[in-house]
Amino acid sequence: MADHPILIGIAERPYPGETVSGDAYAVHWVGDACRIAVIDGLGHGPEAAKASASAISFVAWATS
Numbered sequence: 001m002a003d004h005p006i007l008i009g010i011a012e013r014p015y016p017g018e019t020v021s022g023d024a025y026a027v028h029w030v031g032d033a034c035r036i037a038v039i040d041g042l043g044h045g046p047e048a049a050k051a052s053a054s055a056i057s058f059v060a061w062a063t064s
Helices: 046-063
Strands: 023-030 033-040
Touching: 023 046, 033 046
Parallel strands: none
Antiparallel strands: 023 033
């Protein structure tokens, strides 16, 4: 981790009437660099959450 830590706060909630959100995030340290991804699966509900999950998987893969 870098000499100066990064504090990250996240807040999300599903669209009214939905149980899941299409909003997502990922934080990965690669050496001394911090990669932060903010993801918005367009729309709302399960399909948006599925799109965000795919993006999270890709970001995790691209980091490894």
